[in-house]
Amino acid sequence: LAKTTQPISMDSYEGQEVNITCSHNNIATNDYITWYQQFPSQGPRFIIQGYKTKVTNEVASLFIPADRKSSTLSLPRVSLSDTAVYYCLGESGGSYIPTFGRGTSLIVHP
Amino acid sequence: EAGVTQFPSHSVIEKGQTVTLRCDPISGHDNLYWYRRVMGKEIKFLLHFVKESKQDESGMPNNRFLAERTGGTYSTLKVQPAELEDSGVYFCASSHEAGQGLEAFFGQGTRLTVV
Known part of the structure; x- marks a missing residue:
């Protein structure tokens, strides 16, 4: 099963905007792109999901280009x-x- | 609304013993998933229930692992006999329906240590 590829780690400072890009070159037509957040000693928590273009909620924004092979x-x-x-x-x-x-x-x- | 709850939060057992993990999904969620993360590795899918039926158990490591979901409510994952490599964090998740575009809700996990 093909997996997504994303940076192993990133560092930032308070108040900055952080963009994390993920590659999913083999994404299927019917796959959505979903991001989860996980704090230590907790289970993953849903953040945002999209199929194409841009999605925004109170927590984050998700940008998906037309070819859907990556997302940010x-x-x-x-x-x-x-x-x-x-x-x-x-x-x-x-x-x-x-x-x-x-x-x-x-x-x-x- | 109560979230997904898992019991126990931690378990330390000796090699060869039996351990049973429990997961209570969100009420009304037909889909229940078990995952495991071994230290330093990815969160790996174990199996998927739809109500009381096993929809996909392709991720179960071997026959020492037995998952059940009697009545389509809570689920148990039994490891018998436990081995050292079974140590890790076991997560349970549930969702209302299966399919793309749907959010899965995860429990806090059960940390299993086999010594």
Whole structure:
């Protein structure tokens, strides 16, 4: 089962905008692109989901180009509490099973 | 609304013993998933229930693992006998329906340590 590819880690400072890009070259036509956030000692938590173009909610924005082979999660004005692992899910192979890759460990510094 | 709850939060057992993990999904969620993360590895899918039926158990490591969901409500995952490599965090998730465009809700996980 093909997996998504994203940076292993990123560092940022409070108040900055953080963009995490994920590659999903083999995404299927019926796959959505979903991002989860995970804090230490907790289970993953849904952040945002989209199929194409741009989606925005109270937490983040998700940008998906026309070819859908990548997506970018944008976190505006991060705070220390945004330090977490961010997972991009996009290639279930038609199984509809949420399938995780390695995730991006984001560390926000004061 | 109560979220997905898992019991116990931690378990330390000796190699060869049996452990049973429990997951209570969100009420009304037909779909229940089990995942596992071994230290340093990805969160890996184990199996998927739709109500009381196993829809997909392709991720189950071996026959020492047995998952059940009697009555389509809570689920248990039993490991018997436990081995050292079974150590990790076991997550349960549930969703109202299966399919793309749907959000899965995860529990806090059960940290299993086999010594």
